[in-house]
Amino acid sequence: MSKPHGIIAEFDTPADVMAAARVVRKAGFKRWDVHTPFPVHGMDEAMGLKNSPVGWFTFVGGVTGYTTGMLMIWFQNAFDYRLVVGGKPLFSPLFAFPVSYELTILFASFATLFGMLFLNRLPCLYHPLLKNRRFAQVTHDKFYVVIETSDSKYSETETRKLLETAGSKHIELVEE
Amino acid sequence: MASVVESKWATKGSTPKTLEREPLVLNQRSLGWISDRVASIVEGPTPKWWWSAFIISAGVAGMMFAMIGYLVSTGVGVWGLNQPAGWAWDITNFVFWIGIGHAGTLISAILFLLRQRWRTSINRAAEAMTLFAVACAGIFPMVHVGRIWLAPIYLAPLPNGNEIWPQFRSPLLWDVFAVSTYGTVSLLFWYVGLVPDLATMRDRATSKLRKFAYGFFALGWTGSNRNWSNYEKAYLLLAGLSTPLVLSVHSIVSFDFAVSQVPGWHTTIFPPYFVAGAIFSGFGMVLTLMIPLRTLCKLEDLITVRHVELMGKVVLATGSIVGYAYGMEFFIAWYGGNPNELYAFKNRAFGPYWWAYWSMISCNVICPQLFWFKKIRTNLIAVFIISIFVNIGMWFERFVIIVTSLHRDYLPSSWGYFSPTYVDILTFVGSFGLFCTLFLLFMRFLPMIAIAEVKGVTPQADPHHPLGGAKGGHH
Structure with missing residues (x-):
């Protein structure tokens, strides 16, 4: 042996x-x-x-997701190709919220999964x-x-x- | 056992009688029995009923793909859509299937946060149902764009041929993000729950292929408590993330209608009303699936009559919320004083689609009220029949909302009447075939009950219970 x-x-x-x-x-x-x-x-x-420190991964993932959503919408509708819809402002955090909210959850979930796997060496x-x-x-x-x-x-x-x-x-x- | 002795004492003495909790697993099954029973569905020989169900389902699913092939090669004109009803069965089916998915996440996430331990024996199958329902739902918006090969580009936030990006004020775009996030996060949550059970399947495997396949997806899980500690935290966090997610998904689906200016759609009650309806329909589908399966797979000790009864109560509660919402829509249509709105609702109940409206009311509002009676809630055949009515009623709800609002435009010159073509009907019927095919494959190859979680709610899993080895006999 x-x-x-x-x-x-x-x-x-x-x-x-x-x-x-x-x-x-x-x-x-x-x-x-x-x-x-x-x-x-x-x-x-x-x-x-x-x-367990998994929550920190979730938090960072969530913040990244929210920021990504807001920046993506601002870039696409108010910066790269300015799009006027119904005479409203080019960008507002209100109409950008639903998508950013979903991306917060999406990124936080991936961060939770990969954070857990990383901490468990899996x-x-x-x-x-x-x-x-x-x-x-x-x-x-x-x-x-x-x-x-x-x-x-x-x-x-x-x-x-x-x-x-x-x-x-x-x-x-x-x-x- | 200690509890029996205690209750005898209680009746004699002055101490109040302790009420025993009803066990979640019947007949005092051992931990090993739970793995053996659940794994045997996967490991045993394929039952005859499985083959017949699979062949029928796969055939029906094949019919759907044939219909989609016809649609793609010919054009969306093969559906009955035209002015003024530019949306009809396609979006009805989409909302119907997405709604069904909601019960899976409610059971897996919300009931987990509320510490409803009975969820453990139904959550795995309900989550699988969610994934397959979302897959069925996704087909309809994909194929309705006509040029299906461009659908991923239409849906993704990419610029069009004129370099213009999609505009994010449209709820249809929010819906793309909501539904794709929902599908993805449900898959992650389901997979995280599966890892310890895949390890069980790996450790029981007798053939090399099984050992490799289950071992590959089990990621080398050893049941280490240092791992369980991170795992349980991650599971809790995913439940915490899925809860606001599931509530947002049907809210955003309802925005597809509520943000428009069509009478009958433009109402603020839509988000909560849609969420309640989604949970209602989803529990209907869970009951339709689980009642036959518990008998066919001999799972009566794990999915007990109490589970069915509790789900019946959820159906009753959400069905009553939906009934309240129907009434409130009418009240506001009258109280709001907008003639177009009032007309839309009068037309819903007494116009050309009156039959759809009253089918919806009988299936969704009247039928579930029978669940006030315990005799009916615990009668499996009655629950099964009512659950099918719930499924039918919720399909009609979406049809009523969508078609009755569209077929009477602001301009009477463009009024019309929508009728489906055979392609509409067969595509929808075919989506049930796809759903059943995927579910049958799931139950044959993966443990359909969360083995580790069910073990965790038995008394012998509790280190402070005599059956869990605790000394002293108190619990």
Whole structure:
């Protein structure tokens, strides 16, 4: 077996994996994660995760979309080819609003999607965990705590013991 | 279980009885059962009913493409449009299909923000329905321009042959932006919701091709909680963006009419009235699709009678808003004192198109009032029949608004009567074929219920519930 990627510990219920997450966090690990079939309510707090920054991407996307809409309409109807319609002003933010509003939402949505993918390092073409057959149950009904070997606190015997005391019935090493 | 013990105590002692919430998934199904049940629709052998439905739908869709081919090769004269009704079935069908789409976004976004957890077992299919309805809607404005190969250039903000840019004071141009944004954002939202379920399909796949195809679109999802944290935030934000979007789309569609000066169109009640009508028609279509599917795909434990009943309540509420809007239009036509406006409304109810008006009133206003009765809301056959009436009524609503207003111009010399040709009728019928074909393909190749989301609303997903492994027995 080549150098392992990490150690995985399997749990049967969300409460068990959440209790284990608190233990792992308390022990001071940094490169670790909890894998679940659905988002478990309260897990972010148990793991000590901060509020996700996706909203900033959304905000920047929205501002860009609104500005794009206003500038595009001003450029097309009031600058590049001046178009008088019904004797009204060449440009007004009122008639330009509906289109700019839609572009705000369009750009903000794309920014949200790509921001989320960027923060999650997705798409991920290769992941050691996805080669593990046992781990495939994570999208079915099992819950896992994964501690990477690259964590400075990692030691094969001690970490295994810690996960055993946290209540896992199945622990194994995952190769790189 | 703990709850049973508790309620026994409650009847004996003085503590008030705790009311158990009705479960969203019946028969206490396990987490694994949910993935097995939903994935088996995709993984199992193709049922016979699917093939017969698919062949019929694809044939009907093919007829639509033949009609469009005839239209493009001959000219828009093959439709019944002429002065004074320069818009008729084409725009009616467009508004009809766009409206149907609205239920999908309402279920996926607005009910999500309102924390209506029952949405989880119907949102995936309803969002797919939205996408396919928008695709059907998009066909009509595309082909009505005649030179269909130039349609993308006509619609995009590009200069014409004289270097003049489109003028942004036209609500038709707003509509292009609204509908294309709506289609795109609905697709993004739907895809984001699909990613964890595609990972489930990938991990269950037995053949190499399936594993590659589902794995490719699952983007390497591992169910990591660090990922879920960003994912849930992004999902919430997309719901927050889709909510003002869906309300704006039918408002802008209504501006196509309200911003003009045609009597019967030029009214300020149009945006809210159109949005309510859109949600009404969309829920009608969701019910029409889901009631047979829950039986055919054996999803009775996931899409329960309670789901149908709740959707019936939405239909009742929005149907009553639509009925109020019909009444208010008449009131304002009289109260406003504009003779043209008053004539337009009298003509709607008692003129040559009286039959369309009264079909609309019976289907949209009278029919859904039956949902006041719980017996009818929980009777699946009755709900199915009423949902079809809702679909019919909402098509007539758009037809009534568009054609009755146009066929009586300001100049009596140009008055006329619109009748559809067979091409009009078959193109519209064909669009149902396209809609059903796309929906059948969706349910056969993608999980039609949001597996991860449904798991999340079961008691065993709650770390503070005894079934979720919580110690102490309280919840």
